Amino acid sequence: MKLIFIPVIGLVLSGCAGKSDYSPPADATGEAIFKAACLECHEPKEDGTFFELGKEKATPSAIAETINKGGFTMPAFPNISGDAMKKLSEYVLANSKTAE
Numbered sequence: 001m002k003l004i005f006i007p008v009i010g011l012v013l014s015g016c017a018g019k020s021d022y023s024p025p026a027d028a029t030g031e032a033i034f035k036a037a038c039l040e041c042h043e044p045k046e047d048g049t050f051f052e053l054g055k056e057k058a059t060p061s062a063i064a065e066t067i068n069k070g071g072f073t074m075p076a077f078p079n080i081s082g083d084a085m086k087k088l089s090e091y092v093l094a095n096s097k098t099a100e
Helices: 002-014 030-037 060-069 082-094
Strands: 051-053 096-098
Touching: 030 082, 060 082, 082 096
Parallel strands: 051 096
Antiparallel strands: none
16 A cells, blocks of 8 residues: 555646746736636635735735745746736735735
């Protein structure tokens, strides 16, 4: 059982890790970019929000940095930049709970 369990965990964790080659269309909205690039791993909570952000993470620039660099299980999205990154970061912020 252990031999099967360990590879399965690795597959689950790697499903949303690494580097993504996704490039948004020039006219894409923040919502469209989120649906195409993020929704596979980030489902909305019961209240419709996606994230609970602390004060230090509740800014468009902090969100953009996380999207660009990725995280432990989140892939980096180096091809989202400029206006597309601004739209996506603002969408994420508008659809998240933030610490007061």
